[in-house]
Amino acid sequence: MPHGRITNFGAGPSALPVEVLEEAAQGLLNFEGTGIGIAEISHRSKEFTAYLAGVEAQIRTQLAVPPTHTILFLQGGGTAQFSAIVLNMLARHRLLHPDLPERERVLDYVLTGSWSAAAAKEAARLAAGATVHIAADARTLSPSGAAFDRIPPRSAYAFSPAPALIYYCENETVSGTQFATDPADPASFPFDLLPSGTLLPLVGDHSSSFMSRPIPRLADHAIVYAGAQKNVGPAGLTVAIVRQDCIVDVDAAARLGGAPVPTALAYAPFAKQLSMPNTPPVFALYVTGLVLRHSAALGGVEHYAAVNRRKQAKVYAALRAGEAKGVLRGHVQPGSASWMNVVFNVLGDGAEARFLAGAEAQGMKGLKGHRSVGGIRASLYNAVTEEEVDKLVAYMHEFIEQAPVEQPALPSEAAKTE
C-alpha cells in the first residue's frame, strides 16, 4: 500500500480511493489550474460553479435520476435530514390539506435498525401534534424482542392509508440489515403494500449504501438522501434527491399554522439557488466529484454493484464457515444481511479481542463493531477493493482453522460418583 496506508474496514468516515486522495492533495494546492487551492477558492467562482454542475450531472447519470427530481447538496449529515424531511413533508401536507386536524397528519416509520429508530425519535420531537405511526418494528420479530436482526416479512407491515411521509432506512449501518433489491425477494422494500393513487411521500435514508448499487424505484421516492462519508466522499456533505412537488414554500405552510422551518433545513432555497443559498461544503463537494469521476471511469454504479455483490458473498461464506465450526456467529438473519456492513460475533472469552489484534497485525483496521451491538463489523464500501476483501476472508478462514474446537463439557467428579 502506498503512503504507509493500511486496509480500512471502518464504517464511516471510511476508505476513499488512493488515486482520488492523491488528486485531492493536488487540488488543495491548485484547483483545476486556477492557481488557488480548493479550500481557498470562492464558491461563487465560475470554476467552482462549473465543477458543482459536473458533480450534479455525475449523480444524475450514474443513478439515472429522473427529471422529476432535483439533486440538492446540503450540510448537517443524515441527522439534519431526520429533521428536514419531517419539516418539509409536513409543510407539503399542510399546503395540500390545510384543514386536516393535526393528529390526522400521519408520519409512517419502518424500523429496521438504530438509524431508522433515531429518525422516528426525531419525528416524534418535531411532529407538533401530528401522529408518528410505526408501520413495522423489526425488533418485535427477533427472539429477544429487542434486536434489529432482520428485514420484516410482508405480513409485519401496517402502513397508514394517506400518510404525510413514509420512512425507511435502506441499509442499517449499525445492525447490518439491508433491504434486498430484487422485488421478488421477501426482504425487498414492500412497495406493493404502499398506498396507491397519489404521489408517494416515500423517504429513504441511503446514507450507507449510496452509489453502491442502483436504487430500486428511485422515481417513486419523494426524497432519497445520503451523507457522503461512506461511499462517495468526506463527511460534511449530504446529497438529497428530492421530487419537485416536495420542494415547497415552507413560509406559506407556516402562515397556515405550520411550524416555521429554519432556512438551512428548507429545501426550496437550495433548489432555487443551485444548492448555494449559503457557502456549501466546498472541499467535501470537490472530493465527492473526484470519487464520482473515478467511479464513472470504472463503469459507475453497475460496476460497483457487481463487485460489491462478490465482496459480500465471500465474507458471508467465510462467516457461514465460522458458524459451522462454532467460532463465529452472524448478527443478522441470512436473507436480510447488508452488503455494506457485515456484523458478527467471535465466540469465546477474549476471542473478539484476539480477532481484532490478529487483523491489525495483518494491516486491517476499523473492524470493531459499533458500541451498541459490539462484536465485529466489516464495512465493505466501494473504495474497499476486492483484493482487500480477499485478504479479510483469508484471515477469517485462518482464524477459524486455528480456533480451539469446542469440547463437549466433561461430567463433573461429583456426577461421576452419583
Ligand SMILES: Cc1ncc(COP(=O)(O)O)c(C=O)c1O
Ligand atoms: C444509515 C445512517 N443514517 C444516518 C446517519 C447519521 O449520519 P450523520 O452522522 O451524518 O448525521 C448514519 C451515520 O452513520 C447512518 O449510517
